Amino acid sequence: MTSPVDWRLYLVTDPHLGGGPDAVPRIVHEAVLGGVGVVQVRDKECDDDEFAARAAAVADAARRAGARVGRDVPVFVNDRLDVARELGLHLHVGQRDVPFGRARAALPGHLMLGLSIESDEQLDVALAGPGPAPDVIGVSPVWSTATKTDTAAALGPAGADRIARAAHRRGVPAVGIGGITAANVGLLAGTALDGVCVVSAVMGAPDPRAAAVDLLSRWTRARG
Numbered sequence: 001m002t003s004p005v006d007w008r009l010y011l012v013t014d015p016h017l018g019g020g021p022d023a024v025p026r027i028v029h030e031a032v033l034g035g036v037g038v039v040q041v042r043d044k045e046c047d048d049d050e051f052a053a054r055a056a057a058v059a060d061a062a063r064r065a066g067a068r069v070g071r072d073v074p075v076f077v078n079d080r081l082d083v084a085r086e087l088g089l090h091l092h093v094g095q096r097d098v099p100f101g102r103a104r105a106a107l108p109g110h111l112m113l114g115l116s117i118e119s120d121e122q123l124d125v126a127l128a129g130p131g132p133a134p135d136v137i138g139v140s141p142v143w144s145t146a147t148k149t150d151t152a153a154a155l156g157p158a159g160a161d162r163i164a165r166a167a168h169r170r171g172v173p174a175v176g177i178g179g180i181t182a183a184n185v186g187l188l189a190g191t192a193l194d195g196v197c198v199v200s201a202v203m204g205a206p207d208p209r210a211a212a213v214d215l216l217s218r219w220t221r222a223r224g
């Protein structure tokens with residue numbers, strides 16, 4: 001039996017912030033030991049072959065670290081449907097990527113498909129049916145961020161909360177992404193978000209394991 005997904009702390013990788021692409025698997029390994037429950041491989045620059053090699057190394061690191069802490073750590077691929085299919089990994093797509101319905105039809109049913117949601121209207125469309133709903137939504141962006149500048153307007157905690165509540169009414173979990181750090185994660189604890197998704201707060205940290213421990217403990221403490 002597969003264990004339920006722990007959405008509380010979701011790491012999205014970056015090929016530069018930790019010192020280069022070769023450093024990413026080690027950072028992911030450390031971050032999972034520190035409490036990261038979900039990983040997404042995000043790398044916008046390399047070609048699909050290089051991405052697949054990098055994603056496979058990350059998936060291996062997440063599997064090894066997960067085995068050490070006794071957890072299954074799902075690994076998502078950002079954007080690249082063909083690579084997700086090739087490696088048997090989960091997929092996350094946004095509003096300007098391969099359309100959700102096409103991705104869902106092409107991805108084996110046991111693989112999760114996440115979708116970015118930037119507004120109430122986008123959520124209404126995503127949940128209107130009749131096709132399957134996303135397995136998770138990334139509520140994006142909560143705050144503006146230097147890591148990704150081509151985003152929609154920041155939703156803030158109140159907007160993220162509204163979208164997460166509406167997703168829950170359809171049984172869909174929601175994670176917030178964008179500008180989330182140890183300093184502000186507590187501001188989201190009163191929202192309905194199931195978890196927080198970070199790039200720089202872990203990928204750019206001098207000690208990614210400690211950064212993950214800190215983020216997760218602030219999140220769980222603030223939740224009470």
Ligand SMILES: Cc1ncc(COP(=O)(O)OP(=O)(O)O)c(N)n1
Binds near residue numbers: 139
């Ligand atoms: C969990 C999660 N949520 C949102 C995003 C953003 O996806 P997208 O809007 O497609 O932007 P890119 O990440 O592809 O630049 C995400 N990656 N993960």
Ligand SMILES: Cc1ncsc1CCOP(=O)(O)O
Binds near residue numbers: 141144151197
């Ligand atoms: C991938 C992505 N999607 C929306 S904001 C973002 C980047 C978040 O990065 P950070 O956690 O460093 O603000």
Ligand SMILES: [Mg+2]
Binds near residue numbers: 079092093095097
């Ligand atoms: Mg995308």
